[in-house]
Amino acid sequence: xxxxxxxxxxxxxxxxxxxxxxxxxxxxxxxxxxxxxxxxxxxxxxxxxxxxxxxxxxxxxxxxxxxxxxxxxxxxxxxxxxxxxxxxxxxxxxxxxxxxxxxxxxxxxxxxxxxxxxxxxxxxxxxxxxxxxxxxxxxxxxxxxxxxxxxxxxxxxxxxxxxxxxxxxxxxxxxxxxxxxxxxxxxxxxxxxxxxxxxxxxxxxxxxxxxxxxxxxxxxxxxxxxxxxxxxxxxxxxxxxxxxxxxxxxxxxxxxxxxxxxxxxxxxxxxxxxxxxxxxxxxxxxxxxxxxxxxxxxxxxxxxxxxxxxxxxxx
Amino acid sequence: xxxxxxxxxxxxxxxxxxxxxxxxxxxxxxxxxxxxxxxxxxxxxxxxxxxxxxxxxxxxxxxxxxxxxxxxxxxxxxxxxxxxxxxxxxxxxxxxxxxxxxxxxxxxxxxxxxxxxxxxxxxxxxxxxxxxxxxxxxxxxxxxxxxxxxxxxxxxxxxxxxxxxxxxxxxxxxxxxxxxxxxxxxxxxxxxxxxxxxxxxxxxxxxxxxxxxxxxxxxxxxxxxxxxxxxxxxxxxxxxxxxxxxxxxxxxxxxxxxxxxxxxxxxxxxxxxxxxxxxxxxxxxxxxxxxxxxxxxxxxxxxxxxxxxxxxxxxxxxxxxxxxxxxxxxxxxxxxxxxxxxxxxxxxxxxxxxxxxxxxxxxxxxxxxxxxxxxxxxxxxxxxxxxxxxxxxxxxxxxxxxxxxxxxxxxxxxxxxxxxxxxxxxxxxxxxxxxxxxxxxxxxxxxxxxxxxxxxxxxxxxxxxxxxxxxxxxxxxxxxxxxxxxxxxxxxxxxxxxxxxxxxxxxxxxxxxxxxxxxxxxxxxxxxxxxxxxxxxxxxxxxxxxxxxxxxxx
Numbered sequence: 001x002x003x004x005x006x007x008x009x010x011x012x013x014x015x016x017x018x019x020x021x022x023x024x025x026x027x028x029x030x031x032x033x034x035x036x037x038x039x040x041x042x043x044x045x046x047x048x049x050x051x052x053x054x055x056x057x058x059x060x061x062x063x064x065x066x067x068x069x070x071x072x073x074x075x076x077x078x079x080x081x082x083x084x085x086x087x088x089x090x091x092x093x094x095x096x097x098x099x100x101x102x103x104x105x106x107x108x109x110x111x112x113x114x115x116x117x118x119x120x121x122x123x124x125x126x127x128x129x130x131x132x133x134x135x136x137x138x139x140x141x142x143x144x145x146x147x148x149x150x151x152x153x154x155x156x157x158x159x160x161x162x163x164x165x166x167x168x169x170x171x172x173x174x175x176x177x178x179x180x181x182x183x184x185x186x187x188x189x190x191x192x193x194x195x196x197x198x199x200x201x202x203x204x205x206x207x208x209x210x211x212x213x214x215x216x217x218x219x220x221x222x223x224x225x226x227x228x229x230x231x232x233x234x235x236x237x238x239x240x241x242x243x244x245x246x247x248x249x250x251x252x253x254x255x256x257x258x259x260x261x262x263x264x265x266x267x268x269x270x271x272x273x274x275x276x277x278x279x280x281x282x283x284x285x286x287x288x289x290x291x292x293x294x295x296x297x298x299x300x301x302x303x304x305x306x307x308x309x310x311x312x313x314x315x
Numbered sequence: 316x317x318x319x320x321x322x323x324x325x326x327x328x329x330x331x332x333x334x335x336x337x338x339x340x341x342x343x344x345x346x347x348x349x350x351x352x353x354x355x356x357x358x359x360x361x362x363x364x365x366x367x368x369x370x371x372x373x374x375x376x377x378x379x380x381x382x383x384x385x386x387x388x389x390x391x392x393x394x395x396x397x398x399x400x401x402x403x404x405x406x407x408x409x410x411x412x413x414x415x416x417x418x419x420x421x422x423x424x425x426x427x428x429x430x431x432x433x434x435x436x437x438x439x440x441x442x443x444x445x446x447x448x449x450x451x452x453x454x455x456x457x458x459x460x461x462x463x464x465x466x467x468x469x470x471x472x473x474x475x476x477x478x479x480x481x482x483x484x485x486x487x488x489x490x491x492x493x494x495x496x497x498x499x500x501x502x503x504x505x506x507x508x509x510x511x512x513x514x515x516x517x518x519x520x521x522x523x524x525x526x527x528x529x530x531x532x533x534x535x536x537x538x539x540x541x542x543x544x545x546x547x548x549x550x551x552x553x554x555x556x557x558x559x560x561x562x563x564x565x566x567x568x569x570x571x572x573x574x575x576x577x578x579x580x581x582x583x584x585x586x587x588x589x590x591x592x593x594x595x596x597x598x599x600x601x602x603x604x605x606x607x608x609x610x611x612x613x614x615x616x617x618x619x620x621x622x623x624x625x626x627x628x629x630x631x632x633x634x635x636x637x638x639x640x641x642x643x644x645x646x647x648x649x650x651x652x653x654x655x656x657x658x659x660x661x662x663x664x665x666x667x668x669x670x671x672x673x674x675x676x677x678x679x680x681x682x683x684x685x686x687x688x689x690x691x692x693x694x695x696x697x698x699x700x701x702x703x704x705x706x707x708x709x710x711x712x713x714x715x716x717x718x719x720x721x722x723x724x725x726x727x728x729x730x731x732x733x734x735x736x737x738x739x740x741x742x743x744x745x746x747x748x749x750x751x752x753x754x755x756x757x758x759x760x761x762x763x764x765x766x767x768x769x770x771x772x773x774x775x776x777x778x779x780x781x782x783x784x785x786x787x788x789x790x791x792x793x794x795x796x797x798x799x800x801x802x803x804x805x806x807x808x809x810x811x812x813x814x815x816x817x818x819x820x821x822x823x824x825x826x827x828x829x830x831x832x833x834x835x836x837x838x839x840x841x842x843x844x845x846x847x848x849x850x851x852x853x854x855x856x857x858x859x860x861x862x863x864x865x866x867x868x869x
Contacts, residue, residue, distance in 0.1 A: 003786040008771045022700050029690040036661055036686055040679060043664035055666045055857045066609050069658045070651060077647035080697060085640050087699025092636040141472040142566055144706060148772025151703040155632050159560025162633045175781060179706040179774040181465045183476060184392045187777035
């Protein structure tokens with residue numbers, strides 16, 4: 001029976017919404033295809049060579065007809081555009097208060113890290129009924145994180161963070177794929193997403209490879225790095241510091257040397273760690289060295305988590 | 316469409332044909348290699364394209380063979396990745412993009428406008444040789460071991476990670492582009508400057524309008540792919556950082572540049588096919604085309620709007636959400652002119668006198684398959700749905716419906732329709748019709764299941780796939796066998812006609828158009844005297860009951 005399935009499992013509300021759009025589209029397509037086919041078949045039979053029918057035409061062209069079949073489909077198309085754009089917005093705008101999971105793609109595996117520091121490879125456990133936001137980057141080429149059951153997909157790029165979110169509403173195991181061709185084992189780069197009851201997820205989080213809880217959350221790991229790499233000397237907000245105070249900075253706008261403003265988000269912090277002089281905050285000298293070859297992607301993500309947590313405390 | 320004062324008018328007995336024509340006027344090898352006759356160059360393109368089509372088809376056969384089972388059977392992952400890459404590169408750059416313009420366009424543009432050749436015959440020959448050199452680069456890349464980047468050459472995989480012949484393959488695509496540019500330039504100048512007296516813009520066959528629109532895309536879009544491939548080669552060879560983030564580049568920039576050309580390239584492939592359909596459907600329904608201006612302007616609308624939709628390939632690439640919305644709405648709008656064409660073709664049949672020769676069967680095939688291809692394109696242009704469909708087999712099915720179901724059907728339609736003009740021979744109708752049915756059925760059996768596999772979430776470019784997708788893939792692989800059989804029969808039918816075909820006569824279908832007013836095959840200089848055109852295109856009269864067409868008795 002599984003072989004005869006034509007509709008994939010839908011395990012999020014978003015997936016159901018997308019399916020409704022797709023099937024509405026399908027019905028419309030069948031209607032148009034049927035209409036065109038019917039016209040072709042009927043005309044071809046009625047006006048076949050040898051048939052005795054009246055072939056005299058009064059006016060060869062018909063502007064009214066042309067306008068009808070130009071304008072009507074245009075409105076239909078615009079209607080469907082709005083519908084699909086609404087869903088697109090829904091997917092692209094991250095919900096408030098979602099649980100954050102870090103995802104790193106590399107040839108040919110997915111590495112994930114949960115808020116309490118638990119790590120996984122090629123699997124992802126998530127709780128049911130809670131929005132989950134993935135913050136993703138790649139260590140090498142472009143990958144794409146794809147969960148068909150959630151109708152959710154987002155490219156994962158080197159040198160940049162991308163995000164996606166979903167809120168599973170059905171417990172179960174669903175396939176996880178890499179959808180962007182990435183080399184030899186592209187088709188093997190995937191695994192399973194396990195949606196669990198929230199209690200089961202909480203229990204699961206504390207099992208396995210978590211080292212003594214708090215010490216290994218991304219924030220805690222980031223805090224250690226913040227001290228170990230010396231960030232703390234310039235960015236701790238002490239008076240006369242040589243770098244901007246990072247407490248409360250995340251999510252705000254900073255003014256740069258040239259007077260333009262930049263949103264302090266994951267990408268900006270990442271860029272500033274790797275290319276400190278690219279977008280220098282006003283009032284500071286270009287003194288910071290690059291940490292380009294000193295930090296792994298996981299470590300940069302942890303640093304960002306720490307810097308974010310400084311803002312959470314403020315807010 | 317014209318009042319004609321020289322021999323070879325439709326219905327003239329074949330006996331009046333002169334014995335000399337463009338094929339036998341000179342027969343040495345050199346007379347072919349250095350020919351500047353647009354018809355011979357068209358034939359050279361046809362021969363080369365057919366070879367590439369067979370090579371690309373064999374790659375496709377290997378792909379479907381591997382995918383008949385979910386796990387690895389015949390090829391390892393690297394070989395498989397090279398197979399689909401080379402299938403794409405060969406089919407797109409060496410078959411689809413040049414197909415109708417370089418073969419039928421070259422052959423017919425001068426004939427249809429009453430000219431003795433294209434405006435720049437030597438440039439035309441040069442364009443063939445550039446294509447041939449590009450082909451040599453491509454074939455060399457294949458023989459040395461192939462490429463594994465996918466035909467899209469996405470960075471930074473292509474510039475920094477692939478261990479295959481990326482440079483040569485990119486060079487092949489880069490070089491082939493110049494051939495397109497020269498062809499486009501030649502057509503534009505020819506159509507502007509060399510129309511016969513009386514052949515005003517709105518008396519032009521729609522095939523010419525379609526080629527004019529195509530040529531605009533060729534000369535405006537192709538330089539961009541040349542630049543892109545050049546930058547890619549620079550980065551790969553010398554480490555100049557443009558696309559690789561480790562060198563300070565942006566991989567998404569590559570996608571923008573690539574699709575800025577490669578989306579309009581889809582219209583390079585489909586517009587000439589639409590031109591063919593307009594010619595053939597009028598002939599076999601004995602009707603003036605319905606809505607001439609609407610079809611002509613829809614070609615131009617497609618050519619222009621086609622440049623503004625490239626970002627619909629990048630909804631989940633990290634491109635801005637607002638950019639995505641703009642690309643999405645424009646994608647919906649570019650569908651309208653295509654729909655207008657389909658409606659106009661359908662309406663052309665009204666009160667026609669319809670007969671069902673092989674080319675007409677291809678018209679039905681084209682309209683049906685292209686409609687499916689176009690409508691499923693809207694599923695992908697719908698940003699919210701594309702999040703799911705992007706990079707799945709749904710996309711693969713969609714573009715094969717447009718490229719093969721649309722373009723290849725139109726190409727075969729045109730080849731059958733003008734074959735008597737090109738070769739002076741009729742092919743066997745029965746075998747032609749059987750081949751068409753095999754292609755049509757085989758095509759649907761191959762690609763329809765892929766829509767379902769894609770909707771179920773099967774990503775494209777997968778060497779192994781989930782067990783639960785086996786049925787749809789097996790169906791697709793079996794269908795591919797049927798499709799291959801169909802294509803094989805087409806080739807056999809056409810080749811056989813050269814040896815056993817009846818002489819065609821100047822106008823076997825009783826078609827309108829200047830190309831049918833001259834002998835088949837035409838003389839080297841096409842027209843003894845330049846015709847004067849006094850009528851609109853497709854001046855058919857369905858109310859007249861005709862005798863059998865001259866060719867049917869010849």
